[in-house]
Structure formats: structure tokens, C-alpha cells
Amino acid sequence: xxxxxxxxxxxxxxxxxxxxxxxxxxxxxxxxxxxxxxxxxxxxxxxxxxxxxxxxxxxxxxxxxxxxxxxxxxxxxxxxxxxxxxxxxxxxxxxxxxxxxxxxxxxxxxxxxxxxxxxxxxxxxxxxxxxxxxxxxxxxxxxxxxxxxxxxxxxxxx
Numbered sequence: 001x002x003x004x005x006x007x008x009x010x011x012x013x014x015x016x017x018x019x020x021x022x023x024x025x026x027x028x029x030x031x032x033x034x035x036x037x038x039x040x041x042x043x044x045x046x047x048x049x050x051x052x053x054x055x056x057x058x059x060x061x062x063x064x065x066x067x068x069x070x071x072x073x074x075x076x077x078x079x080x081x082x083x084x085x086x087x088x089x090x091x092x093x094x095x096x097x098x099x100x101x102x103x104x105x106x107x108x109x110x111x112x113x114x115x116x117x118x119x120x121x122x123x124x125x126x127x128x129x130x131x132x133x134x135x136x137x138x139x140x141x142x143x144x145x146x147x148x149x150x151x152x153x154x155x156x157x158x
Contacts, residue, residue: 012065013062013063013064014142015060017100019043019141021041021044024042037054038052039054045138061101063103065142066142068146075156078156096131097131112135112139112157115128115132140154
């Protein structure tokens with residue numbers, strides 16, 4: 001059953017700030033007195049279920065899982081890309097939060113890369129440690145769904 005031009009029931013998706021999930025169903029829900037078709041998404045992290053009205057899906061930044069061809073480019077950037085200039089931690093935190101909110105795997109990989117590099121220098125505060133853990137978990141949840149990915153490719157993000 002076709003759910004939307006992008007998503008079908010059973011399809012894996014990525015939801016920014018939440019990680020990987022699967023479209024479980026389309027249900028009719030009453031929202032503010034109006035019946036709407038909604039996607040029911042089962043997230044892989046935290047055993048959470050999210051319901052999003054179908055007409056809000058395009059503004060939610062939900063996207064399909066990255067493919068293996070794009071992943072090879074992302075691995076190269078992750079391993080060889082330059083870390084952004086060091087900013088005061090509050091500005092850095094905002095820049096990194098904005099990147100994670102885009103839901104783009106490359107942006108998340110850059111945040112993980114930069115925070116891992118800073119962690120090696122013991123330069124992370126508590127908020128950034130939490131951001132690193134969460135963003136790394138989101139990234140790993142997507143990597144586990146990419147068709148054709150090897151264990152070595154997954155390990156390159158650790």
C-alpha cells in the first residue's frame with residue numbers, strides 16, 4: 001500500500017533528533033476536531049512510537065535511509081574532513097545543534113567527527129558529551145539500516 005510519494009508502510013526512515021525508524025501504519029486520527037491521515041513511526045532508539053500527520057511530513061525533515069554510494073563520500077569526509085574553527089562552546093553547541101536538526105547524515109557525521117576530535121583533547125563539557133552520545137547513537141541507528149554496508153564501514157564512525 002502506497003502511503004506517500006516517498007514512504008510506504010514497512011519502509012525505514014530517518015527522523016532528525018530521533019534517529020532511525022520504520023513506517024508501521026497510516027491511521028486516521030482526530031486532531032483539533034479534524035480527521036487526518038497520520039504516519040505511525042516506530043523509532044529504533046528508545047522504543048518510542050511517533051505519530052505525524054501526513055500533511056506535516058514534508059516539513060518534518062524525515063527522509064529515506066542514505067544509500068551505500070553516498071555513504072562512501074560521507075566516510076571520506078568523516079575521516080579526512082577539517083574540523084570547523086574552534087568557537088566558544090556556546091556558539092559551537094548552537095552550530096552543532098542546528099546541524100543535527102537538519103537530519104542530514106553528513107551534518108550529523110561532521111558533528112560526531114568534530115566532537116570526537118575534541119574529546120581526544122579532553123575539551124568537551126557535559127552538554128557536548130551528551131550531544132556526542134546522542135548524535136553518535138542517531139548516526140549508528142542509520143548505519144545499521146544501509147543496504148550493503150560493511151562492518152569496517154560502520155567501525156570507521158567510532
